[in-house]
Amino acid sequence: MIFSKISGLKPKEKRTFSLHLSYSVIEGILAGLIALNEFVFVKSLLGSSYQVSILFQFATVVFILLIFFNEFLRRIKDKKGLLRRTAIITRLPLLLLFFFPRSPEQLTGDSVFHYIFLAIFLAYYLANPVVFPSINLFLKSAYTHENFGRLYSYATTVNKIVMMVTTFVYGWMLDADNYIFVYVFPVAAILGMFSIFLLSMIPYRECNRPEPSQTLWQGIRQxxxxxxxxxxxxxxxxxxxxxxxxxxxxxxxxxxxxxxxxxxxxxxxxxxxxxxxxxxxxxxxxxxxxxxxxxxxxxxxxxxxxxxxxxxxxxxxxxxxxxxxxxxxxxxxxxxxxxxxxxxxxxxxxxxxxxxxxxxxxxxxxxxxxxxxxxxxxxxxxxxxxxxxxxxxxxxxxxxxxxxxxxxxxxxxxxxxxxxxxxxxxxxxxxxxxxxxxxxxxxxxxxxx
Structure with missing residues (x-):
């Protein structure tokens, strides 16, 4: 249905939309899992109310780094390589969840696993100050102004549908086994790396810019x-x-x-x-x-x-x-x-x-x-x-x-x-x-x- 509505696109836009849509599907799966993350932390991992608030904070507090990353991202030439390295560094730690205990007796009190869980997802969210501006940059350079809105809305709609279905299925799985997340998130680690690799394949050519006359810190201050x-x-x-x-x-x-x-x-x-x-x-x-x-x-x-x-x-x-x-x-x-x-x-x-x-x-x-x-x-x-x-x-x-x-x-x-x-x-x-x-x-x- 979606592809029937995208006639008249340039070859570059078709390739970009294919990659963008694939990225959106995978990110929809990940978003569906993350949607229950705080509740998993409270119900299965027995985390405290303040710890779960910190887990939620991580998703947004990392954007303070944009103050510094904006200038850094503007200067770096190999943006595709940066995305791929970011994917590996921030998604790989999800594999550690496979080794988490599967019984409440080992998670009561101020368990060290609470802090490991928080650290894993802090690393996960640290990708966002790099990935989000890159999405903006890559799509704006690949889509025409006339097609940007409709193509983005198609991908967003698919993303939301996938996220919703994933969350419902994941909820049922958690009711059957409160610790199913120890198997689910290692798979999510692989998917997360793959999705960012797909994003990095969107056609993008860095403009030839003169070397900045300012130092990095001068650029940040500016x-x-x-x-x-x-x-x-x-x-x-x-x-x-x-x-x-x-x-x-x-x-x-x-x-x-x-x-x-x-x-x-x-x-x-x-x-x-x-x-x-x-x-x-x-x-x-x-x-x-x-x-x-x-x-x-x-x-x-x-x-x-x-x-x-x-x-x-x-x-x-x-x-x-x-x-x-x-x-x-x-x-x-x-x-x-x-x-x-x-x-x-x-x-x-x-x-x-x-x-x-x-x-x-x-x-x-x-x-x-x-x-x-x-x-x-x-x-x-x-x-x-x-x-x-x-x-x-x-x-x-x-x-x-x-x-x-x-x-x-x-x-x-x-x-x-x-x-x-x-x-x-x-x-x-x-x-x-x-x-x-x-x-x-x-x-x-x-x-x-």
Whole structure:
């Protein structure tokens, strides 16, 4: 079906799309496994609430390195070789999970295996500051502007479908054997290396650039200075990032608490968690075409507000589950009636956030500035990830689930108000919004989705 819609492509685009689609399929499998990672850490490995928040932090905090990597990546000529070395260094440690114990008696207390698990996935996520900018660079050079959006959306749709199916199957496997991950992740290590190798095969020719006159550290300082100047001078974008800062604290602060709520608040099995974590993706896939058109027609700050408020509603649905009885058990999956709102509004959130998080920054700048604007976005994401997940767990430890979720809702509402106020007082010129400097989506699911 997808290939029937891609007629008229140049040979380079066809080859690129074939590689891009294959990469997206494999990354969908990996994303489906990672989707249950925090719950595996809590339920099977018996990790603490603070340790699981640190595991979640790793996915985003590594983007602080972009401040330094941007200049390094700009200078390095063998980008394909760098990708392949990164694949081996960051994916190979997953093989160590094969040697993990398969009984709770060896994992109780402050087990050394908790820290080894965290170290393995820190290494895994360290690939992202190299891989994500490379995806952006390779695809923008291989796809024409006219075809970029549709080809990327096809690959993203397939990625989400594969991820969803993988998560459901993996959840069932974990219910049958809580320690099946010791066999699954070594296979994922091989797949992870192969997927990045596929990415490195996308046709790309490095432009001949003069040798930089500055040293690497001078270039890094200049890059930081450029980022600071953008936030000072571009007022609408500064407001956009301010709203996202509050959103990020709400999202990251509640993410780990939701995992803990599934285990300690609802006592769900793996199949149920897989259902709640990914059923919304069916809705997201159906809604993506609609929201993909909408984001180009309205101000990105208003679009972000739709995403933030949808998260408010699905968190409120979680709160209501504590106070409203009623559920049904279907094929081993416990479905709470109040959680139907969680699924529906999480679907809206997933569809909208996958767009605004990935390409929202591009609506505030010229095409030539897309890289620096997305780097600012990722850098600020990493900055808030240093504090937000741990604060969320702290609020839960001090006051319980309801208060922790309520604080997250307050953060999201504040971010929404900032976005709406900014749109009203600092409108964007329409033509600047209709042709964004599209940057590639940095992951199957955004780091803050």
């Amino acid at each position: 890059s930081i200075s450029q980022m600071s100047a953008v936030l000072r001078k571009n007022t609408p974008y500064r407001h956009f990032q301010s709203g996202f800062m509050f959103y990020g604290f709400g999202f990251m602060g509640s993410y780990t608490v939701i995992i803990l709520f599934f285990e300690y608040g609802l006592g769900l099995n793996y199949s149920s968690v897989a259902f709640y974590r990914n059923a919304y993706n069916i809705l997201a896939i159906a809604m993506l075409p609609f929201f993909g058109k909408l984001i180009g027609r309205i101000d990105p700050r208003r679009f972000a507000t739709i995403s933030f408020l949808s998260m408010v509603v699905f968190i409120f649905s979680l709160i209501m589950t504590r106070y409203v009885d009623g559920y049904a058990d279907i094929f081993g999956i416990r479905i709470y009636y109040t959680m139907l709102g969680y699924i529906f509004f999480h679907g809206i959130f997933a569809a909208t956030m996958s767009l605004i998080w990935s390409i929202g920054s591009a609506y505030f700048c010229a095409p030539s500035e897309a890289g620096i604007y997305q780097s600012i976005h990722l850098g600020l994401t990493a900055l808030r990830s240093l504090f937000a997940p741990l604060l969320g767990v702290l609020f839960y430890e001090l006051w319980g689930f309801t208060v922790a979720f309520s604080i997250a809702i307050a953060m999201l509402l504040t971010g929404s108000l900032i976005m709406l106020w900014s749109e009203k007082n600092y409108p964007l010129i329409k033509k600047e919004r209709t042709k964004p400097a599209v940057t590639s989506k940095t992951s199957d699911l955004p780091l803050e989705e």
